Amino acid sequence: xxxxxxxxxxxxxxxxxxxxxxxxxxxxxxxxxxxxxxxxxxxxxxxxxxxxxxxxxxxxxxxxxxxxxxxxxxxxxxxxxxxxxxxxxxxxxxxxxxxxxxxxxxxxxxxxxxxxxxxxxxxxxxxxxxxxxxxxxxxxxxxxxxxxxxxxxxxxxxxxxxxxxxxxxxxxxxxxxxxxxxxxxxxxxxxxxxxxxxxxxxxxxxxxxxxxxxxxxxxxxxxxxxxxxxxxxxxxxxxxxxxxxxxxxxxxxxxxxxxxxxxxxxxxxxxxxxxxxxxxxxxxxxxxxxxxxxxxxxxxxxxxxxxxxxxxxxxxxxxxxxxxxxxxxxxxxxxxxxxxxxxxxxxxxxxxxxxxxxxxxxxxxxxxxxxxxxxxxxxxxxxxxxxxxxxxxxxxxxxxxxxxxxxxxxxxxxxxxxxxxxxxxxxxxxxxxxxxxxxxxxxxxxxxxxxxxxxxxxxxxxxxxxxxxxx
Amino acid sequence: xxxxxxxxxxxxxxxxxxxxxxxxxxxxxxxxxxxxxxxxxxxxxxxxxxxxxxxxxxxxxxxxxxxxxxxxxxxxxxxxxxxxxxxxxxxxxxxxxxxxxxxxxxxxxxxxxxxxxxxxxxxxxxxxxxxxxxxxxxxxxxxxxxxxxxxxxxxxxxxxxxxxxxxxxxxxxxxxxxxxxxxxxxxxxxxxxxxxxxxxxxxxxxxxxxxxxxxxxxxxxxxxxxxxxxxxxxxxxxxxxxxxxxxxxxxxxxxxxxxxxxxxxxxxxxxxxxxxxxxxxxxxxxxxxxxxxxxxxxxxxxxxxxxxxxxxxxxxxxxxxxxxxxxxxxxxxxxxxxxxxxxxxxxxxxxxxxxxxxxxxxxxxxxxxxxxxxxxxxxxxxxxxxxxxxxxxxxxxxxxxxxxxxxxxxxxxxxxxxxxxxxxxxxxxxxxxxxxxxxxxxxxxxxxxxxxxxxxxxxxxxxxxxxxxxx
Numbered sequence: 001x002x003x004x005x006x007x008x009x010x011x012x013x014x015x016x017x018x019x020x021x022x023x024x025x026x027x028x029x030x031x032x033x034x035x036x037x038x039x040x041x042x043x044x045x046x047x048x049x050x051x052x053x054x055x056x057x058x059x060x061x062x063x064x065x066x067x068x069x070x071x072x073x074x075x076x077x078x079x080x081x082x083x084x085x086x087x088x089x090x091x092x093x094x095x096x097x098x099x100x101x102x103x104x105x106x107x108x109x110x111x112x113x114x115x116x117x118x119x120x121x122x123x124x125x126x127x128x129x130x131x132x133x134x135x136x137x138x139x140x141x142x143x144x145x146x147x148x149x150x151x152x153x154x155x156x157x158x159x160x161x162x163x164x165x166x167x168x169x170x171x172x173x174x175x176x177x178x179x180x181x182x183x184x185x186x187x188x189x190x191x192x193x194x195x196x197x198x199x200x201x202x203x204x205x206x207x208x209x210x211x212x213x214x215x216x217x218x219x220x221x222x223x224x225x226x227x228x229x230x231x232x233x234x235x236x237x238x239x240x241x242x243x244x245x246x247x248x249x250x251x252x253x254x255x256x257x258x259x260x261x262x263x264x265x266x267x268x269x270x271x272x273x274x275x276x277x278x279x280x281x282x283x284x285x286x287x288x289x290x291x292x293x294x295x296x297x298x299x300x301x302x303x304x305x306x307x308x309x310x311x312x313x314x315x316x317x318x319x320x321x322x323x324x325x326x327x328x329x330x331x332x333x334x335x336x337x338x339x340x341x342x343x344x345x346x347x348x349x350x351x352x353x354x355x356x357x358x359x360x361x362x363x364x365x366x367x368x369x370x371x372x373x374x375x376x377x378x379x380x381x382x383x384x385x386x387x388x389x390x391x392x393x394x395x396x397x398x399x400x401x402x403x404x405x406x407x408x409x410x411x412x413x414x415x416x417x418x419x420x421x422x423x424x425x426x427x428x429x430x431x432x433x434x435x436x437x438x439x440x441x442x443x444x445x446x447x448x449x450x451x452x453x454x455x456x457x458x459x460x461x462x463x464x465x466x467x468x469x470x471x
Numbered sequence: 472x473x474x475x476x477x478x479x480x481x482x483x484x485x486x487x488x489x490x491x492x493x494x495x496x497x498x499x500x501x502x503x504x505x506x507x508x509x510x511x512x513x514x515x516x517x518x519x520x521x522x523x524x525x526x527x528x529x530x531x532x533x534x535x536x537x538x539x540x541x542x543x544x545x546x547x548x549x550x551x552x553x554x555x556x557x558x559x560x561x562x563x564x565x566x567x568x569x570x571x572x573x574x575x576x577x578x579x580x581x582x583x584x585x586x587x588x589x590x591x592x593x594x595x596x597x598x599x600x601x602x603x604x605x606x607x608x609x610x611x612x613x614x615x616x617x618x619x620x621x622x623x624x625x626x627x628x629x630x631x632x633x634x635x636x637x638x639x640x641x642x643x644x645x646x647x648x649x650x651x652x653x654x655x656x657x658x659x660x661x662x663x664x665x666x667x668x669x670x671x672x673x674x675x676x677x678x679x680x681x682x683x684x685x686x687x688x689x690x691x692x693x694x695x696x697x698x699x700x701x702x703x704x705x706x707x708x709x710x711x712x713x714x715x716x717x718x719x720x721x722x723x724x725x726x727x728x729x730x731x732x733x734x735x736x737x738x739x740x741x742x743x744x745x746x747x748x749x750x751x752x753x754x755x756x757x758x759x760x761x762x763x764x765x766x767x768x769x770x771x772x773x774x775x776x777x778x779x780x781x782x783x784x785x786x787x788x789x790x791x792x793x794x795x796x797x798x799x800x801x802x803x804x805x806x807x808x809x810x811x812x813x814x815x816x817x818x819x820x821x822x823x824x825x826x827x828x829x830x831x832x833x834x835x836x837x838x839x840x841x842x843x844x845x846x847x848x849x850x851x852x853x854x855x856x857x858x859x860x861x862x863x864x865x866x867x868x869x870x871x872x873x874x875x876x877x878x879x880x881x882x883x884x885x886x887x888x889x890x891x892x893x894x895x896x897x898x899x900x901x902x903x904x905x906x907x908x909x910x911x912x913x914x915x916x917x918x919x920x921x922x923x924x925x926x927x928x929x930x931x932x933x934x935x936x937x938x939x940x941x942x
Contacts, residue, residue: 099826145651154651156660157628172914180625180824180860180895182614182664183903183911184937185919189627189660193653210712240755241681242711284711286768287757297757353651355570389651424651432654440654443643447926448656454925455918466655 035079054169067135073429106137143193145425150386161205212281213288221272225360246386346399354420437468506550525640538606544900577608614664616896621857632676683752684759692743696831717857817870825891908939
């Protein structure tokens with residue numbers, strides 16, 4: 001029996017896609033990576049995933065997992081490989097409001113998890129622009145970040161337990177629902193962020209949080225980055241750490257957004273260089289509940305902080321959302337970044353992180369370097385500024401690989417000179433492998449290779465991703 | 472040159488301790504494990520640790536790391552091994568208040584970190600009874616928990632970066648100071664909680680938090696466990712999740728504490744079965760700052776919650792700390808547990824975790840089992856109730872290994888029937904290896920062994936700990 005026959009027997013003919021039927025899967029969001037897989041297999045259960053992996057392992061066939069396929073780093077490139085799509089493992093199996101957990105399949109779409117837990121007055125706080133397509137399996141595999149990390153942490157911190165199909169097809173059960181569970185090596189966190197190179201995540205236990213009873217959301221323009229940091233720190237102090245999102249957009253992003261979405265409104269009447277979207281979420285009634293005079297304390301705290309900073313000349317413009325529609329408008333502008341970023345070619349997408357107090361230094365240094373290396377290039381930034389995580393998009397005047405490498409290395413040099421990281425939240429995939437080879441600690445790389453060889457000795461799990469071949 | 476000569480050359484004669492000089496190191500806190508090591512070596516820097524490990528690796532000599540030696544699971548038992556003490560790597564190298572990080576050596580004592588960051592109006596929230604002896608290296612190696620996990624998470628969640636000396640003596644630099652840094656496998660979390668079996672943690676980057684401007688602390692007696700959970704949930708709702716500690720002590724613990732510390736005061740005039748110490752910490756001025764009438768809002772929130780529950784018959788007694796001295800008294804009673812637990816022999820120390828809503832079930836089921844298996848045995852519990860983490864101490868009438876195994880397995884059976892874990896925060900060490908063999912997922916155990924063999928092929932790092940030989 002051929003491998004394909006075997007796969008058809010496991011999942012049924014309708015769920016082994018070949019040739020033309022794989023077009024949805026054969027390229028990623030950026031369109032930078034294209035390859036036709038041997039087949040796309042769509043198992044309906046963990047047991048079917050296990051059987052599919054065993055069939056592939058028996059023939060040493062490469063496996064590439066795919067869930068929402070919203071990777072920005074080429075994580076699902078599948079040349080000479082069987083793709084295993086998690087889309088049918090989309091069950092939200094259990095929501096336990098008292099224990100504040102949800103048990104979900106890897107194929108559950110992020111926004112469907114949001115909707116399901118909202119009904120219990122809870123939130124699963126992982127959110128980013130692609131939430132309508134991205135699935136939790138991919139989010140876990142890349143340890144996705146997004147806009148609420150400043151308050152709730154990355155995906156890793158939002159996951160209590162995992163189920164993983166290992167490279168030999170065995171099912172590893174780490175589905176703990178507990179907040180304290182020290183029982184040997186932390187294999188859960190080893191699997192999270194491994195981008196499918198060590199095993200396939202099939203289910204997860206997720207942490208839920210009380211839904212804020214009130215939000216205070218604003219667009220704020222500030223003269224310089226230190227003023228933005230003051231805004232963040234003053235708001236954290238005033239609210240006791242309730243800032244949920246602190247997002248930066250530059251002037252070019254605001255312009256590009258309006259170009260792509262002509263019906264949208266500009267955030268301010270005037271153009272500003274540093275535009276911040278800030279959101280505070282309050283759960284305590286003393287902060288969230290409306291007072292007899294119609295005001296809401298958490299909104300008043302935000303307004304007072306902004307008024308004081310305006311008086312000090314550290315805020316130049318501010319608009320506080322007056323209702324949910326205005327709040328949604330602010331979020332939609334921010335979350336359109338994944339589409340707006342594709343407006344120009346060639347584009348270099350630098351997903352980097354620097355200490356929060358080094359953001360101004362980053363822009364000064366990189367501008368000085370670009371003035372020499374490619375003075376006519378453009379760049380735009382959308383950033384999770386509260387984490388120091390900058391999506392620094394460069395539009396160079398030349399698209400040849402040498403030039404792109406030169407600019408990428410230049411960004412890395414500036415980032416590392418500031419104690420930052422060349423990779424914040426999008427993962428390594430294929431795109432950042434050269435950066436891994438150049439920048440990652442050599443001992444750590446050797447340990448990673450040893451772990452990979454021990455767990456996946458035949459190198460069938462998402463081969464060629466994450467780990468560079470040589471230092 | 473012999474190994475000992477080599478070690479003396481690396482660290483100096485005064486820091487290679489032999490025979491009688493090793494008595495401080497040759498037993499753990501419980502006194503259950505005793506062994507004289509080949510030598511105790513006290514390196515003064517990461518480079519010296521690296522050189523010592525290389526010397527041991529060259530002769531395939533076993534290495535056992537030791538920091539504060541407060542393990543409750545036999546983690547530092549060192550037969551036929553060189554102990555590497557981290558006590559001279561005790562520097563608090565840097566505190567960066569704006570970035571809210573501290574960079575410390577593995578030998579930094581927990582309370583010295585607390586004191587150093589307090590000067591900056593910050594907290595490092597990891598705390599437990601042994602904080603005056605325990606060092607951060609050991610806390611990281613066991614992923615220690617303690618009393619503030621309900622708000623701030625375990626040690627793993629409080630660490631941004633690590634430096635680790637690997638089994639071949641190479642230094643792995645994972646000293647990230649960033650909140651988002653996805654660059655390959657999560658080796659930091661693999662090393663945390665590995666109890667020194669994969670490498671020796673020498674330095675760490677720790678997360679700091681704003682020091683609460685006000686605490687509201689109380690001892691509360693409730694009729695039953697569901698009432699305790701209501702108290703926790705109501706307080707979390709009223710304060711927006713500011714509960715920092717939620718600790719349970721049973722009546723026998725209160726009695727034993729007074730026996731051991733006759734000058735201490737009882738928490739209440741009357742004896743109660745379920746005594747809770749609760750603490751709320753507020754940083755926002757609107758909750759923490761004294762009002763003109765002399766009250767502090769967060770204290771009022773606690774008092775109102777308790778008053779309402781008393782009216783409902785769900786709180787039977789409560790004492791709110793009126794000043795810092797009374798607050799300290801409550802904490803000292805709780806933190807004496809490590810000493811009070813040694814009051815009777817034989818003792819079985821079960822460090823277990825169950826879902827927070829299953830604590831009452833646990834006690835009902837285990838009491839029913841003990842009534843058959845050892846009706847005259849005693850037990851006492853001190854628990855991080857907010858996490859479902861119970862330190863269930865049994866004092867059986869017989870100390871023979873078969874009986875102790877029977878009771879331990881009985882506890883495990885009850886715990887697992889409730890979806891809990893046989894190991895919460897003390898680690899596996901030697902004590903819990905049989906439980907690991909019986910209870911841990913078999914696939915996970917096999918993956919752990921593969922990782923161990925890949926990283927430490929000669930099995931020299933804390934050999935015999937954590938991983939059972941067979942399933």
